[in-house]
Amino acid sequence: MPTTGSGLLLLVVLLLPGLTFVALRERRSSERRPTAFRESGAVVFWSVTTEFVTLALFAVVRSLLPELTPDVGRLVREGGAYVREHYVSLGWWGAGLLAFSCGLAAAAAMRAAAGRHPSGMSAWWMLFDGWYPGENPMVGCLLEDGSYLEGRQASFNVSADDSPDRDLVLVQPLKYRPPGGTEARPLPWSAACVSARRIVTVFVSYPLAERAVGAGEEGAAGAAGAGSGPAAG
Structure with a gap:
């Protein structure tokens, strides 16, 4: 467990997409409650997966628009100095990437909830x-x-x-x-x-x-009425 405030914040940020997935899946479906080990595994798996996809997409955007994206190389080389110089843009990009990761996790949770087999439901x-x-x-x-x-x-x-x-x-x-x-x-x-x-x-x-049955009955009645009229011509 982290012992500092910054470490705790980093842990929450890293695991937030997985927590989003688990929370939304539970909200959108009825399923057997997994063990704590499986629940923790799901949080870690979906956090790592969505954040990897997000970073991969960021790398593509970085290669296409280097002037509009943070310089990762300088961030690694200069560390705190680069952060202090560009803290506003880094903050916005960090929040946006985290929100995108959570959005991916939410979409995955809704898809997983929609695909649940009835045998696992009440x-x-x-x-x-x-x-x-x-x-x-x-x-x-x-x-x-x-x-x-x-x-x-x-x-x-x-x-x-x-x-x-x-x-x-x-x-x-x-x-x-x-x-x-x-x-x-x-x-x-x-x-x-x-x-x-x-x-x-x-x-x-x-x-x-x-409503569907009523509409079907009205349609059938209309078709029968049209068929019972005199033939044209």
Whole structure:
């Protein structure tokens, strides 16, 4: 571990792209939590990879536009003297190269999240985000006491482990049917939190899928109407 402030700052800068990759991958997907060793390995690997690509691209830009880029040779030979003379441009270039490396790591994380196999995801992730990303579907929950709760999905625990110790948050329009009841009635509340431990079955209705089905039915009806008219000519 670094023992000085500058050493700690350098460590954070070197590992920031890898941390970006891991954080965004966890945010964008539901996956089995790796061991600390694998997590650390991913941080180091993606930091080294993205920074190597960034430096390679910088070398190309340097060869094409030497007058607009920092002189790496002078930086190595003169060290602190060159830094003091050109600290503004070096600061901007350093920040830009670091941001570019983090951008590469973010793009890699989003691609990795999009390519995850369903076997590594939780059932909740597949229902609420995997099939129709960005949707907030209508969700019906049959509870263990025979009651039924329905509402629009607002948030859910993205853990890949299908554990009963997590919650599902539903918002308006909310409907509830008590045990033994025959009809679900609207609730005046704005939101409800349901424990996975109490849920027996989950029913999901996707607005995007419903719109696609409706558009298909309208198209089929229009085609049938056009075909049933009198023949031209």
